[in-house]
Every structure is written in structure tokens, then in C-alpha cells.
Amino acid sequence: MTDITALPGGKSPWQSAARFGLYTLLLIFAAYYILPLIVVLSTSMKDLDEIRNGTLLSLPAEINFDAWGYAWNEACIGVSCTGLKPYFWNSVAMTIPAVTISTLLGALTGFSLTKFKFKGANLIFAMILFGCFIPFQVVLLPMAQSLGFLGVANTVPGLVLVHIVYGLPFTVLFFRNYYVNIPDDLIKAATIDGAGFFMIFWRIMLPLSPPIIVVTVIWQFTQIWNDFLFGASFTTGGGQPVTVALNNLVNTTTGVKQYNVDMAAALITAAPTLAVYVLAGRYFVRGLTAGSVKG
Amino acid sequence: MASLSIQNVKKSYGSVEVLKGIDLDLENGEFLVLLGPSGCGKSTLLNMIAGLDTITDGEILIDQTVVNDVHPKDRDIAMVFQSYALYPNMSVARNIGFGLEMRKVTKEERERRVDEAARMLQIDHLSDRKPAQLSGGQRQRVAMGRALVRDPEIFLFDEPLSNLDAKLRVEMRTEIKKLHQRLGTTMVYVTHDQIEAMTLASRIAILKEGEVQQFASPQEVYEKPANMYVAGFVGSPPMNFVPAAVVSENGKLGVSIERTANGSRGSVFLALPEDRQDISEWVGRDVILGIRPETLTHCSDSEMSLNNRLQAFDCQVEVLEPTGADTLTYIELGGREVIARVNPYNTTEPGETMAFMVDMGKASLFDPKTELRI
Ligand SMILES: Nc1ncnc2c1ncn2[C@@H]1O[C@H](COP(=O)(O)OP(=O)(O)O)[C@@H](O)[C@H]1O
Ligand SMILES: [Mg+2]
Numbered sequence A: 001m002t003d004i005t006a007l008p009g010g011k012s013p014w015q016s017a018a019r020f021g022l023y024t025l026l027l028i029f030a031a032y033y034i035l036p037l038i039v040v041l042s043t044s045m046k047d048l049d050e051i052r053n054g055t056l057l058s059l060p061a062e063i064n065f066d067a068w069g070y071a072w073n074e075a076c077i078g079v080s081c082t083g084l085k086p087y088f089w090n091s092v093a094m095t096i097p098a099v100t101i102s103t104l105l106g107a108l109t110g111f112s113l114t115k116f117k118f119k120g121a122n123l124i125f126a127m128i129l130f131g132c133f134i135p136f137q138v139v140l141l142p143m144a145q146s147l148g149f150l151g152v153a154n155t156v157p158g159l160v161l162v163h164i165v166y167g168l169p170f171t172v173l174f175f176r177n178y179y180v181n182i183p184d185d186l187i188k189a190a191t192i193d194g195a196g197f198f199m200i201f202w203r204i205m206l207p208l209s210p211p212i213i214v215v216t217v218i219w220q221f222t223q224i225w226n227d228f229l230f231g232a233s234f235t236t237g238g239g240q241p242v243t244v245a246l247n248n249l250v251n252t253t254t255g256v257k258q259y260n261v262d263m264a265a266a267l268i269t270a271a272p273t274l275a276v277y278v279l280a281g282r283y284f285v286r287g288l289t290a291g292s293v294k295g
Numbered sequence B: 001m002a003s004l005s006i007q008n009v010k011k012s013y014g015s016v017e018v019l020k021g022i023d024l025d026l027e028n029g030e031f032l033v034l035l036g037p038s039g040c041g042k043s044t045l046l047n048m049i050a051g052l053d054t055i056t057d058g059e060i061l062i063d064q065t066v067v068n069d070v071h072p073k074d075r076d077i078a079m080v081f082q083s084y085a086l087y088p089n090m091s092v093a094r095n096i097g098f099g100l101e102m103r104k105v106t107k108e109e110r111e112r113r114v115d116e117a118a119r120m121l122q123i124d125h126l127s128d129r130k131p132a133q134l135s136g137g138q139r140q141r142v143a144m145g146r147a148l149v150r151d152p153e154i155f156l157f158d159e160p161l162s163n164l165d166a167k168l169r170v171e172m173r174t175e176i177k178k179l180h181q182r183l184g185t186t187m188v189y190v191t192h193d194q195i196e197a198m199t200l201a202s203r204i205a206i207l208k209e210g211e212v213q214q215f216a217s218p219q220e221v222y223e224k225p226a227n228m229y230v231a232g233f234v235g236s237p238p239m240n241f242v243p244a245a246v247v248s249e250n251g252k253l254g255v256s257i258e259r260t261a262n263g264s265r266g267s268v269f270l271a272l273p274e275d276r277q278d279i280s281e282w283v284g285r286d287v288i289l290g291i292r293p294e295t296l297t298h299c300s301d302s303e304m305s306l307n308n309r310l311q312a313f314d315c316q317v318e319v320l321e322p323t324g325a326d327t328l329t330y331i332e333l334g335g336r337e338v339i340a341r342v343n344p345y346n347t348t349e350p351g352e353t354m355a356f357m358v359d360m361g362k363a364s365l366f367d368p369k370t371e372l373r374i
Helices: A013-044 A048-053 A066-073 A085-115 A121-133 A136-150 A156-179 A184-193 A197-208 A210-226 A229-234 A242-251 A259-283 B042-050 B092-102 B107-120 B136-148 B166-183 B194-200 B218-223 B228-233 B301-306
Strands: B004-013 B016-026 B031-035 B057-062 B077-080 B154-158 B186-191 B203-208 B211-216 B240-249 B252-261 B264-271 B286-291 B296-298 B310-322 B327-333 B336-342 B353-359 B364-366
Touching: A013 A259, A048 A259, A066 A085, A066 A259, A085 A121, A085 A156, A085 A197, A085 A210, A085 A242, A085 A259, A121 A156, A136 A156, A136 A229, A156 A210, A156 A229, A184 A197, A184 B042, A184 B077, A184 B092, A210 A259, A229 A242, A242 A259, B004 B042, B016 B042, B016 B057, B016 B203, B016 B211, B031 B042, B031 B194, B042 B077, B042 B154, B042 B186, B077 B136, B092 B107, B092 B136, B107 B136, B136 B166, B166 B194, B186 B194, B194 B218, B203 B218, B203 B228, B211 B218, B211 B228, B228 B240, B228 B286, B228 B364, B240 B264, B240 B336, B252 B286, B252 B327, B264 B310, B301 B310
Parallel strands: B031 B186, B031 B203, B077 B154, B154 B186, B252 B310, B296 B336
Antiparallel strands: B004 B016, B004 B057, B203 B211, B240 B252, B240 B286, B252 B264, B286 B364, B296 B353, B310 B327, B310 B353, B327 B336
16 A cells, blocks of 8 residues: 655645644544553552552552452452352353354355345345344343243353344344355356355355454454343353453452452453454455456 | 257246247257347346256256256256356365366366366466466466366356457457367357357357347358347448338339439439349338448449349448458448448548449348338
């Protein structure tokens, strides 16, 4: 890409001044957004004395991860003092299958809706799309009943099911809109070549899908990992996801308020979503189909 | 090799009738070209032969067997798409071999046949590349290789050359022709380019709005177009259409045409040859005379004396367009612009009058109302 600032004749004093102003503004905004994170991070590394005596913005005198260890292993969530650890693994056990299955089902549905068009495919898509606009709160009661009926209430598999169902409209939307742009001729050619529905899906569509898979996985992972309402509504005690446990940890008041532990716990809870962005973000835009169609 | 028979095939999308009863019969090893403007239903018909689309009514037979309900993969056909439709994630070799892989051909056999096809198309050095790393012409060859390797009963081509530049298009056209001569396989080829149709076809079917206008050999389509639509579609520059009246003069039937010569307007009589004297019921009525530009040229007495089908007349020249080999000479006949192909050394300056001769043996007559050939 051309660097438009490096074009000849693009360096008048006015433009430099405007640029300076622009960067200053951007820096202010960046600081505004990053400051809470810095405060949380630095507080999590202080000990309680330092928190009480220092200011909010002061940096820790020495880096110490005691509060992190405590939050992970020992902090009391309600009456059980196990730390966040078991709940974190609950979240992992919930998020990984829920993301995988909802993404796969979204891809399959998107594929059938675009490339194996049946009568009423567009109507069905419209109805699935409708699911994107149903607020969490509306499905709480019926979902609770269904979970009870299926015998998976208050379990991690129950939460997996909830998140798959709730996530499907979004994953279908993503994949349908991506697959709509893949030329039908590819499917025709593969059909003549003798490939069936699943073979075409597996050998042709999925290899073309990494960009949209990444988008969907990031979206679903963030949604499911960060979910609080479903977790709080459908689980109690040991089956809770880490977001609910974090809330309970912060609200458990025995003795002094341990701000450093609260902060460390918050960061532990947020870490996986951050990691997903950092690791997968760069695969976001990738024109894999480039060159498949026109000469 | 296989014969192909299309019997009263119709296709509707909702209330829109795209194909209105197509009848075509192909022998083993023929090269059928479906020719027509964009949107006339060529691809639809080809997709139905392939089995990629259902037929609303009628039957399609491959080797005397009705295949209406046979899955595309079991029809033993191979298709080359206008967009090439190469699998972007697979290498060239993988692309070519995919059909064999799906048919569970062993790896050794597959490699041998892919290699053979790639060599035949001179793309064997590209085996490991992905489609995105190929030029348009190379992609086209890979698409052909994918069809070739399967050794099908029938090849289907949907405008395979329309994404190539002019020079490559001519080259590939010749290669497809060679391929057909070498393999002798039945081919169905869709195009909107009349030159491709003329050069490749053993028979052409000209489609317009879902109906076959004419189904005949290229020569017959060219010389005896079934109607004015076909006459105007095939040939470049296209056939001239001249309003004329059928008259009888000195016991011979012919046409009378208005034109301007030496500054005055008047009509000339052009006699029809012996074998076209059977149109007495048209005497006194208006017709359209169709003349190909190359059958209308400067008058030569020596040729006139050898061929009594040639008829002479004089007419004022309007515009000259030299093309090198010939000069396209524009004149006005019966109120219509008409192009004559004249040797560059026999032209006359615009505004002056020149003697022409027309080969009435190669002229066509059309009914102005139905536009059908008389
Ligand atoms: N799936 C479809 N639904 C509705 N109309 C269609 C469909 N496919 C093709 N058509 C219509 O059928 C006509 C013929 O299309 P096509 O066979 O692609 O034309 P061609 O290949 O000759 O350019 C066009 O008018 C097109 O709009
Ligand atoms: Mg077409």
C-alpha cells in the first residue's frame, strides 16, 4: 500500500500541525482507555499496605505475584476457599466445546443455505437471523425448563448446550454471508467430479473458510467466555463458570477487602479472551479465494 | 463417445419460461455449438445436460438412455466452466485429479493420467502451483485438464474462452478443435461468439429467447439462414437486408430495388437464378433481400460472362472503409445502408457512381412479416 503521507508535495506546515494535533488527540484517547487496565494490573502486584498508603496511580514498589497465586488457589468463593482454579477449568470445559460445535454447525448450515439451496432456504435464514435479536433474558425461563427436562440443569454440558443454541444464529449469519460470495461453479464442478455434500464441505468449503472461522471463533469465544447471565442463572456452586466465580469472589466479604486479589482475579478471568485476540487477530483478513474465479 | 438427444426440453423458473421446448439430436463424436446472445438460455440448457439443474418438461438421452433422473457424477460427462471453477486450495495436479480421486482411482493410476493430461495441455511444469499463481490462459488449461483426465463420454464447455484476451482466445480455439479431432469425443460448446461457433462446430444450434432458431451445419447456417435473426447474428460484417419487391420481367422472376445512381433515383431489376424461380405467389409483394457483403462487389465483365447468377447494377458510393484486404464500400439500397466488399484497386470515390455485381445465387429472401426465409 502507498504511504499517503510520503507523497510529494504533502508536507506543508499546516499539514504537519494538523498531524501533530491529530496524534495528540489519539494519544489522549489511548491513555483514557488503557489507564484502567494499568491501574488494575499495577494494583494486582501491590501488597495491601501499599494499596492503603499509596495512590491509585502509583506503580508497585516491587513486582510480586502473591495476589495472583492467592486468587488462583486460595481465595474464597462464597464458603469454599478453592481459588478461581476449578471455575476457570469449568469455563474452559464449557467454552471449547461450545465454540467448536457452534462454529461447525454454523458452517454446515451456512453451506446448505447457500450452496444446496432448497425451497424456503431464504425464509429459514430470515428466521435464524431473527434469533440474533432475541435478548438473553427472554430465553432464560424456557431454557431453564428445557435443561431440567433434558436432565442437564446445573452442569457444564447444560451450559454448553445453551451457548450452542444461543450462538447458532450468529455463526450461521457469519458463514452464510461468507459462503454466498464463493462461486456456485465450484460446487457444480465438484458435483460433476463426484463429490457429495460432506465431501464438498470438507474438501472445498472448509479449506476456503479460515478467515471466517477466525472471525466466528473470536466472536463466539468472547461471547461464551464472558457470559455471566446464563452461568449465574443455570448453575450454582461448583458448576459455575469463572465469570460468576469472579463476581462471588469480589462479593465475598470476610475481613479486609483484598483489592489486589480482586484485581488479579479479574485479570485471570479476562486473560483467555485477550489471548485469543492477540493470537488469532492477525489471521482476520486473508483473501484465500483470490484468483479462483476470474482470469 | 456418445450420442445425445434432447427432446422437447423445457425449463421454467417460477412463471418465467427460460427454455421453450428444445429439440436437438447429436451423433457420436459431433461438435455441437449452442450459439446465442447473453440470457437466451444456453447455460441453462448445458446445466441440464450436465444434470446440475432439473428439467421442467421433456427428456434428455445420452446413448439412447433417458438421464433425466441420473446424478451428474453418473452421467459420464465433464464440464469446463466460464469461470474455470478451479479449487483454490488445491494444487494444479490435485485439481486435475480430484474427479479421479472421488471415483476411487488408485494413486498410481491417478498420477499417470494427471501427468498425461497435463502434458497434453503443456501444463506439466505447473503441477505444484495453486490456481492463484497461474495466468488466465494457464487456468483455462487446468480447467480443460480436469475435464480431459476423466475421459468422459461427452464434454460440455460453457463459454470457456470468454475470459481470455483476443490472441489467447484464437490460440485456445484452435487447440480445442485439435483436441476434438484427436479424441473424437462428443462435445457441446456454449458461446455467444459467432466466429467460435463457425470455426468449431460440426453443427450449430442458434438460440433466441429459449427457442432454437436453426440447427444445421455452419455452412448451411451461413448460406441458408432460417430467418433474419440467424442471418444477422452470423457473419461479420453482418448480412445486408434490403427492402425489395418481387417482379416479373422478360419472363423471369426477380427483385426490384430502389437506389440512386448518377444523381437520379430509380429502380433496378435483379433476376433470380433458375432454381429460385419457384416463388410466383410472391410476385407484386414486398420481401427482404439478404445479401452477404462478400457476394456484393465491383462489376467484372469477365466474371459476369462465366456465371449467369451474377447480376449487375450501378449505385452511388457513400463511404469507404479500407480494411487492407478489402475495402468496405457503403452504399444505399432501398433506403438501407448496405456494405459491399470491394477490391481496394477497384473502388470509386464517395459521391460517384460505380458498377456493382451481386451473386443472386447466394442471396436470401425473407418474408418481411414473419422474418422467415422464403
Ligand atoms: N436460477 C434462476 N432463477 C431464475 N432465473 C434464472 C435462473 N438461472 C437463469 N435464469 C434466467 O434464465 C435466462 C437464461 O439464463 P442463462 O442460461 O444463464 O443464459 P445464457 O447462458 O444464454 O447467457 C436468463 O434470463 C436468466 O435470468
Ligand atoms: Mg451463460
